[in-house]
Amino acid sequence: MHYTRDNMASLLRSHDINPTHQRIEIAHALFSRQEHLSADQVMAIVNTRHSETSKATVYNTLKLFLEKGLVREVIVDPSKVFFDPNTSPHHHLYEIDTGHLSDIDASHVQISGLPPLPDGMVTEGIDLIVRVRRKA
Amino acid sequence: MHYTRDNMASLLRSHDINPTHQRIEIAHALFSRQEHLSADQVMAIVNTRHSETSKATVYNTLKLFLEKGLVREVIVDPSKVFFDPNTSPHHHLYEIDTGHLSDIDASHVQISGLPPLPDGMVTEGIDLIVRVRRKA
């Protein structure tokens, strides 16, 4: 399955999102790269060559994708949020020096011994972030 | 051991920090409460009654505390950083609705199966965040 714009349209429809030109471009930026991108980076990618999509639309669209479960949010840098086209459960490795964020497959990682949740609470997600730095 | 201002001064000295009036007040805000506070919250606490400490000093001081290992940074909310007076290894529970952040004791939690680090990299820390929401 390639990440053509047509396939992006189907993907959007399957998540109950009306596939407009801008939404298709933004989805294509994320899914064709399979990388963690900030709103700023998405903006830059989508607007290479000629400017097509406004800042407001980029933010609105990413928020929409989030609500519809098409992407996931990764909060590891205090100065910007990353959007992640990989919504399967997985963890993250963050290289502090470079700002590069990569996936850690969850299938072999095991987390045990977490205390029971407070009453009336339900888990929205468990984020495990390994912060690394180049050895001195 | 109470969190008197005198004890704060000793604590600062023991971390190689020159204990000034402002630094003592900021340390006192964090340690007497033993809570996770944002820079904004620290600012508000320290400046109740009469204004004493500037925004620049609050940020400078929190960064200094961080460098000297007196506090830890917790990144869970895309809109602000929390500072944590508890530097022992522990995890966090984040209530998305309220923004409230609490500690999870690390002693019973076990994380296994993490892949080996990329070459030349060293772990700076492992953050485990359980995001919860009030049940619908």
Next chain:
DNA sequence: CACCAATCTGGACTTTGTCTAATATCCGGA
């Protein structure tokens, strides 16, 4: 074509955080 709802847009605005140049404080030596 005319209409309506959904979408997109520029730009003003807010918030968190940084930077800088001027001032204040502290401390050791003469």
Next chain:
DNA sequence: TCCGGATATTAGACAAAGTCCAGATTGGTG
């Protein structure tokens, strides 16, 4: 005590990420 330099604090300008809104576009449908 007075001086001089180092350290610390400050106000306010600035920057970057993100939000908001009122007006313009778009894309069907009758």
